[in-house]
Amino acid sequence: MKLTIKSTLAALVASTILAMPVSAELSGDLKIFLDTSNPAPRATMEEMIGRFQEKHPNMNIETTVIDREAYKTQIRNFLTANSPDIATWYAANRMTPYVKAGLFEDISDLWSDTVIGEELASTKGAMTIDGKQWGVPYTYYQWGIYYRKDIYEDLGIKEPANFDEMLSNCQKVVDAGMKCYTIGTKWLWTASGWFDYLNMRTHGFDFHMELASGKVAWTDARVRETFANWRKLVDMGAFVDDHQNKDWQQSLPLLVNGDAAAILKGNFAVAPLREAGLDDSKLDFHQFPEITAGVALAEDAPTDTFHIPANAANKDNARAFLLHMASAEEQTIINNGANLGQLPVNSKASIDDDKFLQEGFAMLSSNSPGGVAQFFDRDYPAEMAQGAMEGMQEFMVFPDNLDDILDRLEDMRADVYK
Numbered sequence: 001m002k003l004t005i006k007s008t009l010a011a012l013v014a015s016t017i018l019a020m021p022v023s024a025e026l027s028g029d030l031k032i033f034l035d036t037s038n039p040a041p042r043a044t045m046e047e048m049i050g051r052f053q054e055k056h057p058n059m060n061i062e063t064t065v066i067d068r069e070a071y072k073t074q075i076r077n078f079l080t081a082n083s084p085d086i087a088t089w090y091a092a093n094r095m096t097p098y099v100k101a102g103l104f105e106d107i108s109d110l111w112s113d114t115v116i117g118e119e120l121a122s123t124k125g126a127m128t129i130d131g132k133q134w135g136v137p138y139t140y141y142q143w144g145i146y147y148r149k150d151i152y153e154d155l156g157i158k159e160p161a162n163f164d165e166m167l168s169n170c171q172k173v174v175d176a177g178m179k180c181y182t183i184g185t186k187w188l189w190t191a192s193g194w195f196d197y198l199n200m201r202t203h204g205f206d207f208h209m210e211l212a213s214g215k216v217a218w219t220d221a222r223v224r225e226t227f228a229n230w231r232k233l234v235d236m237g238a239f240v241d242d243h244q245n246k247d248w249q250q251s252l253p254l255l256v257n258g259d260a261a262a263i264l265k266g267n268f269a270v271a272p273l274r275e276a277g278l279d280d281s282k283l284d285f286h287q288f289p290e291i292t293a294g295v296a297l298a299e300d301a302p303t304d305t306f307h308i309p310a311n312a313a314n315k316d317n318a319r320a321f322l323l324h325m326a327s328a329e330e331q332t333i334i335n336n337g338a339n340l341g342q343l344p345v346n347s348k349a350s351i352d353d354d355k356f357l358q359e360g361f362a363m364l365s366s367n368s369p370g371g372v373a374q375f376f377d378r379d380y381p382a383e384m385a386q387g388a389m390e391g392m393q394e395f396m397v398f399p400d401n402l403d404d405i406l407d408r409l410e411d412m413r414a415d416v417y418k
Contacts, residue, residue, distance in 0.1 A: 027058035030317040033084040034063065035071035044339040052324045059317060079103040083311035085318040091126040091303040092374035093212060093381065095134055098307075104134045105308040110319060116326050119346045122364055123303055125205070125371045135307040136322045137345045139335055140372070142360030143193060143300040146269060147262035148255065149284040151178070159286040163201070163229065166289050170238050173261045180238040182260035184246035185396060188389035192376035193264055195392055196300050199226045201291035205298035205371030212379040214417030218388075218409035227395065227402055229291060234399050244397055252276065264288070266302070267342075270356050285359050296370030299363065303345065303374060384409075384416045 036045045042065055053061050064084070066074065071088075078084065079098060089095055098104045111117040111124060111133040120137060127133045152158065152169075155176055160166040170180040185191045200208045203222050210216045211223065233239065240246075240254050249272065254260045256276045263269065273283055287297065306325060308318045324330060331344035337352045344351060347365040351357050364372065377385040391405040 025058065026056045026317055026320055028060070028317055029314050030059055030061045030086070030321060031084040031314070032061065032063045032086040032321070033071075033078065033088070034065045035068045035088045037065055037067045037071075041340060044334050047339075048325065048330060048334050051330070052321055055324070056320075076101075076103070079309050079311065083309040083313070085308065085312040085314045086321055087307050087309055089135065089305055089307055090374070090378060091123065091135065091137060091305050093379045094374070095127075095305070095307065096129060099129045099134050103310050105310050105312065105315065105318075106132045106134065107136070107308060107319070107322070108132045110136065110322060114323060116323070119328065119348050120326060122347065123301075123345050123372050125209075126303055126374055127305070135305040136326050137303045137305045138325055138331065139340050139342045140301040140303040140345055140364070141267045141342045142364055143197075143264070143266045143288075143375070144360070144363070145262050145264050145286050145288060146255075146273070146356075147284055147286065148258065148278075148282060150282045151258060151261045152284075159284075160289045162289050162293075163291040167232060167236070170233065170236060174237050178258065179240045179254070179260040180233070180262060182240045182251040182254040182263050183243045184248045184251035185243045185393045186245055186247045186250075188386075188393055189375070189377050190248050190251075190265075191392040191396055192385070192389045193266075193300065194230065195226070195388075196373060196376050197264065197288040198230050198291070199223075200298040200370070200373065201288060201295060202226045202229055203292070204295045205373065208298065208373060209371075209379070214381075214384075214413055218406045218413055223406065224402075227406075230395070231399050231402075234396060239396065244393055266300075267356055267360055280355050285356055287363055298370035299372055300375050301343075301364055301372045302378060303372065381416050384412060387412045 032049060034045050036042050046063065049061060049063055053059065075087070075089070079087070080103065095104060116136060117124070123137045123140065124133065127135050127137065155172050157169040157172055160169055173180045183190055199211070202225055207216070207222065216223065240251065240260055243251065248265065251263065252269065252272055253276065255263050256273065256278055290297065306322055308315055312318055326346060328346045328348040331346040331349040334340055335342050335344040335349070335351065337354065343357060343361050343364065351361050373379055376389065380388065388409055391409055394401055395405055
């Protein structure tokens, strides 16, 4: 699917607070490619572009919307041969191939000389490769532990402040005849969320990213320590049975009916849990607790981004657009519940009066000095991610296979990163 929206779109969109003064009005062309093909994201982006057009009525803006899956297969070709001035993509490792190929523009100037560097600071690490910044994020969402508040209260347990308290809580849940955590690892990425948090909490964000970039062996003692912490939960029966035959949606009823007390998941799980009958008096959220004292608490927060292609013809206009999109005013609008329904990256933006969005925004904007990871299958090369996630699922079912699993992953690392 492909649709071109000409600059007359601006006449259909109400004006809002401007990210640049009227005196900075620009002209010329701006060509934007979007992968936001689903109805709500598409409308959100078109309206945001329309507000930028209103500020610059003499600019000719052409927006092309491409189906998200098709976009993934076309991006290298259009960055090379028919480059737009702005293109949507994703942070961290997902942008690495295009940075290394010289297809994304270095926009470190926007991160050092504008409010972007201050107000979007929580994601700077995810936008940085080789010490330079290559894009600007527009939305993300938190991960963490969503739990049955009523079950915790019945068992006399509180949100854990550290891993020891987490294990103690879990033992009380197991002793009461329930499972601590529901999970469905049929879709392998769900297990890797546990690895992300256990690894970042045990060793920190920098080590986690070094492993993702192939600089650390999977047989390293520190990786084994992460799996040792994971095994404490596996051995005590923390996870629901037969999880390898359930997808994540199929795991949710176990939380709804009280067979499990919590789930580690992204905020996208909240809507189906509410729809299944868990209102906010029963459902609550807490940050994954500290494991190693003094290790800053990094978070998984998958982040969607805009980039200026290196072959763009109108880079000044593109930079102006990124400043507009990154402003607190725009990020408030595009992320509200009527639009994307996610979290603004700009720390000065406002968010909807939603319990979980409020908690996630506070956690990511204020209380997460340890860095923002993009989730395992975004941070790792595709082949490495697939092999590792298969190994993690196997470990959760057959923890005694760990040595064989890590040996296989180390062999794979040698091939993937050579």
